[in-house]
Amino acid sequence: MIAESDLKANMDAVRSRIEAAARRAQRSPGAIRIVAVTKGHPPELVRLAYRAGLRDFGENRVDEARAKQAQLTDLTDARWHMIGHVQSRKARDVVGPFALVHSVDRPKIALSLARLAHESGLCLPVLLECNISGEVSKDGWDVASGTDRTDLLASLLAVTRLPSLEVRGLMTMAPWTGDVMLLRHVFGGLVQLRNELRDAGAAALPELSMGMTDDFEIAIEEGATMVRIGRALFGDRPAGAD
C-alpha cells in the first residue's frame, strides 16, 4: 500500500494539475471535485486517504464496496460513489449506501432503482452514463452516430422524470487513447448532450462526471465537474482490480 507521504505528494500533484487545467479553461478549480477511486485497494487505503483529506470515494463493484464500508463505519462523512455497472440483481444494494450512483446506464436499471428508492422512502442521486465513443465494450446510452437523437433524448428525459431518482447530470468513460482530438470529441459530446437535454426541458443537470488518471485535464478543460481518479493518487492497483 502507498505510503502516506507519497499519497500526499500525489494529491498535491493532482490538485495542481486540476488547478492548471481549470485556469486554462477559465473555470474555478473549486467547481471540480475529486472522486478518489479506491477499487482494488484495501479499506486501510481508504482510511489513509480520508486522513489525508479526501472524502469522495469511488468503487466499481457493489460487494467490494459494501465490504469496505462495513469496515469504515467510523468515517461518517465519507461519500461513496458507485461508478461501475450495476447488475439488476444488485440494484437493491446500491440504494442507500451510496451518495451518488454514476453508472445508471440503461432504462431498466433506472426503473429498478427508482422503484427500490421509492420503497425505501428516499430519493437516490444518480448520473446517467452515456457511451459517446460508440465502443461496444462501453456501457451506457448509445450516443454514437447512427442513433436517432430524438429517441435518445426522449429515453434520457423519461429517466430524469422518474420520481425517487434525482438525476444530477451525466457520466462518460473515454476510450483508452492518447488521441487528444478524440478525447475532446467524447467529453465535448457529453457537454453537448447535457445542453440538449436542458433545452428539451430537463432539470439543471449540473454534474458532468468525466476524466480519469490519463485524461482528467482534458475533461476539465471541456467542463468536467467530477473527475474519477485512481492511479494518479494511489499508484497501480493490485492485479485483477478492473
Ligand SMILES: *Cc1c(COP(=O)(O)O)cnc(C)c1O
Ligand atoms: C477504475 C475507474 C476509474 C479510475 O481509473 P484510473 O485510471 O485509475 O484513474 C474511473 N472511472 C471508472 C468508471 C473506473 O472503473
